[in-house]
Amino acid sequence: MKTVKVVAAVICDSFENTTKIFATARGYGDFKGQWEFPGGKLEFGETLHEALVREIKEELDIKIEIGELIDTIEYDYPNFHLSMDCFWCIVTDGEIILKEAETARWLKKDELDTIDWLPADRTLIDKIESQLADLQKL
Ligand SMILES: Nc1nc2c([nH]c(=O)n2[C@H]2C[C@H](O)[C@@H](COP(=O)(O)OP(=O)(O)OP(=O)(O)O)O2)c(=O)[nH]1
């Protein structure tokens, strides 16, 4: 099975005091209407950071700062294997404009389980919830 290498941005309001994260609903294709984190496939020769900055500019028209890696999700879809690196990010410049997504939401911590995520994202949501819970204990 072919592997598709993807990088995704979990954009939050603050690295230290996170109260909400940004999710988008896919605007096209097989998973239209299901929720995900903005990002996309690496192009040849790009680093993870270069790819993520490019994708977020293309999809949301903003500049981001990339923080820590949250997790690398490995997931088998029927037609391909997904390997997706997911990073905490914050917006550093611009106003979000949805260039590709059908719609978007800023989700509070307790809302993360209330929407229909892409299948590969469910383990990531658990990881995000536990990292946010750890942050609160500090
Ligand atoms: N961006 C993104 N893709 C995800 C997530 N979860 C998940 O299973 N995927 C899958 C869906 C796609 O099959 C694959 C690649 O994502 P993509 O469609 O965003 O790639 P792209 O932006 O480069 O778009 P395209 O030009 O190939 O259409 O990863 C997620 O949270 N974010």
Ligand SMILES: [Mg+2]
């Ligand atoms: Mg994309």
